[in-house]
Every structure is written in structure tokens, then in C-alpha cells.
Amino acid sequence: MINIPKGTKDVLPSQSYKWRFLEEAARETAQIFNIKEVRTPVFEHTELFSRGVGETTDVVNKEMYTFEDKGGRSITLKPEGTAGVARMFIENGLASTPMPLKAFYLTPCFRYERPQAGRLREFHQFGIEVFGSYAAETDAEIILAADTFLKKLGITSTKLEINSIGCPECRKKYNEALKKYFRPYLEEMCATCRTRFEKNPLRMLDCKEAACKKIAENAPSICDYLCGECAAHFEKVKEFLTSQGMKYTVNPRIVRGLDYYTRTVFEFVSTAIGAQGTVCGGGRYDNLLEELGGGKVPAVGFAAGLERLLLLMENTGVNIPDEKKPRIYIAGMDSESRKKAFAITAKLRGQGVNAECDLMERSVKAQFKYADKLGAEYVAVIGENELRSGTVNLKKMSDGTVVTVKSDEISTYLK
Ligand code: ATP
Numbered sequence: 386m387i388n389i390p391k392g393t394k395d396v397l398p399s400q401s402y403k404w405r406f407l408e409e410a411a412r413e414t415a416q417i418f419n420i421k422e423v424r425t426p427v428f429e430h431t432e433l434f435s436r437g438v439g440e441t442t443d444v445v446n447k448e449m450y451t452f453e454d455k456g457g458r459s460i461t462l463k464p465e466g467t468a469g470v471a472r473m474f475i476e477n478g479l480a481s482t483p484m485p486l487k488a489f490y491l492t493p494c495f496r497y498e499r500p501q502a503g504r505l506r507e508f509h510q511f512g513i514e515v516f517g518s519y520a521a522e523t524d525a526e527i528i529l530a531a532d533t534f535l536k537k538l539g540i541t542s543t544k545l546e547i548n549s550i551g552c553p554e555c556r557k558k559y560n561e562a563l564k565k566y567f568r569p570y571l572e573e574m575c576a577t578c579r580t581r582f583e584k585n586p587l588r589m590l591d592c593k594e595a596a597c598k599k600i601a602e603n604a605p606s607i608c609d610y611l612c613g614e615c616a617a618h619f620e621k622v623k624e625f626l627t628s629q630g631m632k633y634t635v636n637p638r639i640v641r642g643l644d645y646y647t648r649t650v651f652e653f654v655s656t657a658i659g660a661q662g663t664v665c666g667g668g669r670y671d672n673l674l675e676e677l678g679g680g681k682v683p684a685v686g687f688a689a690g691l692e693r694l695l696l697l698m699e700n701t702g703v704n705i706p707d708e709k710k711p712r713i714y715i716a717g718m719d720s721e722s723r724k725k726a727f728a729i730t731a732k733l734r735g736q737g738v739n740a741e742c743d744l745m746e747r748s749v750k751a752q753f754k755y756a757d758k759l760g761a762e763y764v765a766v767i768g769e770n771e772l773r774s775g776t777v778n779l780k781k782m783s784d785g786t787v788v789t790v791k792s793d794e795i796s797t798y799l800k
């Protein structure tokens with residue numbers, strides 16, 4: 386027996402409707418915000434992520450599924466969605482199309498992480514990226530789109546936390562301040578944080594180790610280091626959110642896990658799913674496209690983890706509408722009537738009706754039982770009488786009432 390790889394999950398037939406519900410909510414959200422779907426490869430050249438996501442991030446340092454293909458190229462399974470979409474934008478010259486360009490994706494992502502609740506090695510993201518706009522409205526629109534998506538899912542328990550991590554200029558000063566603050570504690574911090582200290586102190590605020598987290602609590606706040614323009618941008622984002630009644634708290638500890646963010650960063654967090662509380666994270670990344678050779682193109686985006694959202698919905702009792710059940714099950718008694726049942730079923734399907742018949746050569750009694758398990762709304766039994774009369778008795782399973790209709794007029798009755 387070969388088992389499923391660690392950190393991955395099957396979607397069983399009885400569960401797939403939940404995924405469809407999530408995906409449909411994502412598509413509906415994109416549609417009302419006029420955001421077009423994009424699809425990029427599941428694997429890319431490793432360099433796209435090491436440059437795009439950033440060498441000092443956990444994602445690139447520890448979590449990537451990287452391998453050499455038979456042509457000797459270093460290939461990586463996408464650990465996130467943004468870098469691929471940015472590459473697509475540059476490679477296809479989409480900067481010459483009307484701006485802003487608004488794109489969304491639903492994609493699997495791969496990260497070599499320690500599997501636990503809400504943390505998998507293959508997981509799925511719904512993400513939105515908007516290219517071409519520096520305006521604070523765009524940051525606000527992205528956040529409102531994420532909020533719309535959560536509302537469509539029936540999630541009301543998340544809180545929005547926002548921050549600004551400024552531009553590289555603000556960050557230079559802030560990183561110095563962080564170094565000054567963290568230096569005396571270095572001995573007590575994890576090995577990764579000690580490396581971060583040298584390469585990118587900002588990352589130290591994102592450490593998941595309890596000891597490091599505790600020390601980071603009193604670190605200086607980025608808010609005190611924003612340059613005039615970044616501070617003004619952040620104020621505008623907050624104004625737009627407030628104008629739409631979007632509640633938020635400013636959390637100066639949010640820096641996000643990926644290196645490409647500038648200015649606005651945000652998370653929708655929940656306390657109902659344990660330690661992995663961030664269901665959606667995003668922000669502005671004005672320098673990523675330039676970093677990837679695409680010129681100066683500002684961008685804002687977010688990604689939401691579908692597994693975490695599902696977990697949250699399950700833990701907070703959010704109701705996911707049930708899958709549609711068969712409208713009717715046509716049972717057959719003997720071989721002639723079974724043929725008729727098969728034909729009626731085929732005809733109903735041709736008319737767009739979800740109809741079922743027996744494929745297991747079961748007795749009529751067992752067919753009834755099965756129809757009941759399927760949750761079929763009606764059951765009709767075809768026997769000699771029905772063959773002769775050309776009519777069927779439709780039994781409504783919920784109350785046992787029976788009506789007789791012509792066997793070729795069932796679909797009209799079901800309407
Ligand atoms: P975390 O801090 O939880 O590791 P992250 O900062 O690495 O998250 P992002 O890269 O911003 O996460 O990804 C966006 C979203 O994707 C997260 O908010 C989360 O919902 C989801 N996500 C990230 N990593 C995983 C994973 N290993 N398993 C399941 N979902 C994940």
C-alpha cells in the first residue's frame with residue numbers, strides 16, 4: 386500500500402463541494418471587482434523565487450521544493466503565486482495594456498514545512514494582484530476585495546490588521562534601529578534570527594519561535610521610521626478603509642513572510658484555528674517587477690490560504706451549502722424495466738435533470754435504499770405495469786406522496 390505524501394491531502398468526493406464553494410466565492414469576488422483570471426505554471430525557474438520572494442525569507446531558505454530536471458535546470462514548484470504572475474506580466478509585455486491590470490489566480494502551492502493544522506506541504510491559494518497603480522485607493526480596494534471574499538464565505542470572525550513597512554529608504558533606518566535593539570538579545574534568539582540579524586533584521590519580527598517572538602514584542606515600531614511619503618500613503622489607505630466602514634487595527638509587528646513588500650502590508654487573522662491564524666495576507670510590492678527586470682511597475686496583492694479558510698469555517702460552524710442531490714432515481718424491476726429505467730434516466734439527463742438509475746444490478750428494495758442514501762428527491766419504480774401504461778409513479782421521498790405522470794413528461798413535472 387502506497388500512502389499519500391506527508392503534508393498533502395486528498396479531496397474526497399463527499400468533501401469536494403466545499404472546495405467548489407470556496408472557488409466559486411473567489412470567482413464571484415473577482416467578477417464583481419472586474420479582475421481577470423490568470424494561470425501560470427506550477428513550476429518555474431528557481432531563480433524567479435530566490436530573486437522575487439527573497440533570499441532571506443523562510444520560503445526560499447528552507448521551504449522550496451527544488452530539483453534539477455533532466456535538462457540540468459534548477460526548477461522549483463511554486464511556493465506562492467505572485468512571482469509567477471509578475472513574470473507573466475513582464476514576459477508578455479502586459480505593461481503596454483491599459484493599467485491597472487487586475488489579475489486573480491487559484492493555485493496549488495508547495496512548501497516544505499512541518500505539517501500541522503493549517504500548515505501543509507501542498508496547499509491552495511486564491512490570490513489577487515493589481516499592477517500599475519501607486520494610488521492608496523488600490524491598497525484599499527485589494528483589502529475590500531479580500532473582505533468581500535471572506536463575507537461571501539460567511540466568515541465574520543476574522544480581524545483585519547494593517548501596517549506599513551515603508552520603502553527601502555525608511556527601512557534602512559529602521560533596520561539600523563532593529564539591530565541596535567536586538568543586538569543585546571542575540572544570544573537568546575534562534576540561529577535563523579541571528580542570520581536574519583546580519584542579512585535582513587526586519588525578518589526577525591516574523592519569527593515563529595516563542596523566545597524570539599517575546600523579545601520582538603518590544604522592538605522599535607516601523608511607524609516611527611516611515612518617511613513623509615510613506616506615512617502619507619499609509620494615512621490615505623486608512624482613510625479609504627474608514628470611509629468604507631472597514632474596521633482594522635494597526636499592528637506594527639506585521640512584516641509578512643516575503644521580501645518583496647513595500648509600504649502597506651495586511652493580514653486577516655483569526656483566533657479560531659490555533660497558531661496558524663493568518664488566513665489571508667498581502668500588501669504592496671512596488672519593487673518586485675523592477676527586481677525581476679520588468680521596469681518600474683507598482684503592484685498590490687493578497688493571497689488567501691484555502692485550507693485555512695476551510696478549517697476556520699469548520700471550526701466556527703459556518704454553513705457550507707450542501708451539494709445538489711439527484712432530483713430523481715429511476716428503479717427497474719426486471720431486465721425489460723431496467724432497460725426502460727436506463728432510457729428514462731438518459732433522457733432526463735439530456736433535459737438537464739440530475740437523474741440516477743441502478744448500475745449495481747440491485748434488487749428494487751436495495752435500489753430504494755440506495756436512492757435514499759443518495760438523498761434523491763423522487764423515486765420512480767419501473768415494472769410491467771409502467772411499461773404497459775407508459776406512466777410512472779413519482780414518490781416524493783420527503784413525505785411519501787405519490788403522483789402518476791407520463792414517463793416522457795417527468796422533466797416537465799420536476800420543473
Ligand atoms: P505563515 O506566517 O502562516 O507561515 P506566510 O506568511 O508564510 O504564512 P504567505 O506566504 O503570505 O504566508 O501565504 C498567504 C497565505 O497562504 C497564508 O496566510 C496562509 O493562509 C496560506 N499558507 C501559507 N503557507 C501555508 C501552508 N504551509 N499550508 C497552508 N496554508 C498556507
Ligand code: MG
Pocket residue numbers: 443642
Ligand atoms: Mg510561512
